[in-house]
Amino acid sequence: MIKEIAEELDQDDDQQGMYLTFELANEYYGLWVGYVTEIIGILPFTEVPELPAYVRGIFNLRGRIIPLMDMRLRFQKKFVKYDERSCVIVIDVAENTVGLIVDSVSEVITFSEADIIEQPMLSSGVSNQFVKSIGKVGNEVKLLLDCDKLLSNHEIETIINEKDEGYVDEMVL
Structure with a gap:
C-alpha cells in the first residue's frame, strides 16, 4: 500500500488540495503532499540524549541524517509498539527534513x-495547535496539519546541534 501511495504522489504535478492521509490512534490526519518527499518503513534509529520524548532519535536515509518524530507522542497519545503497518512519512519543512512515525x-x-x-x-x-484546517470527506473529517508548527525553530536547532556535536559518531544502523 505504501508503494502505491508513493507512486500516486510522484504522478501528480498539480498538488493543489492534495493531502496524504494517515491514521494515528484511530484518528485521521492529512499532510499537504507538497511537504511529503517519501514514505518508508520503520528503519533502525539512534536515540539522542536530551531531546523531547517525541523525537525518537535520528536515522540514516541514504547518507542523510534525519530526525525522527513519533506523531503519537507529539500529540501526547499513548505510545504503541511499531508493527508492520507503522511507517515513516519523510517531509521537508523550512529547509529541514524530518521523518514522522505514523500508525x-x-x-x-x-x-x-x-x-x-x-x-x-x-x-x-x-x-x-498543529491543525491548520479540517477536510470533509462524505460524513468523515480529516484533521489537516500545519507542518510548519510540528517542530519549532528551537527544536530543529537543538536536533541539528546535537547531531553536529558528535552524538551520532557511534551510530549503528
Missing part, C-alpha cells in the same frame, strides 16, 4: 475548496 498511511485525497474548513474553532489542546 499507517491511508490514501491521497484531493479536497475541493468547499470541502476544507479553514481555521477551525477547536480547543487549545496540544494536538489542536
Whole structure:
C-alpha cells in the first residue's frame, strides 16, 4: 500500500488540495503532499540524549541524517509498539527534513475548496495547535496539519546541534 501511495504522489504535478492521509490512534490526519518527499518503513534509529520524548532519535536515509518524530507522542497519545503497518512519512519543512512515525498511511485525497474548513474553532489542546484546517470527506473529517508548527525553530536547532556535536559518531544502523 505504501508503494502505491508513493507512486500516486510522484504522478501528480498539480498538488493543489492534495493531502496524504494517515491514521494515528484511530484518528485521521492529512499532510499537504507538497511537504511529503517519501514514505518508508520503520528503519533502525539512534536515540539522542536530551531531546523531547517525541523525537525518537535520528536515522540514516541514504547518507542523510534525519530526525525522527513519533506523531503519537507529539500529540501526547499513548505510545504503541511499531508493527508492520507503522511507517515513516519523510517531509521537508523550512529547509529541514524530518521523518514522522505514523500508525499507517491511508490514501491521497484531493479536497475541493468547499470541502476544507479553514481555521477551525477547536480547543487549545496540544494536538489542536498543529491543525491548520479540517477536510470533509462524505460524513468523515480529516484533521489537516500545519507542518510548519510540528517542530519549532528551537527544536530543529537543538536536533541539528546535537547531531553536529558528535552524538551520532557511534551510530549503528
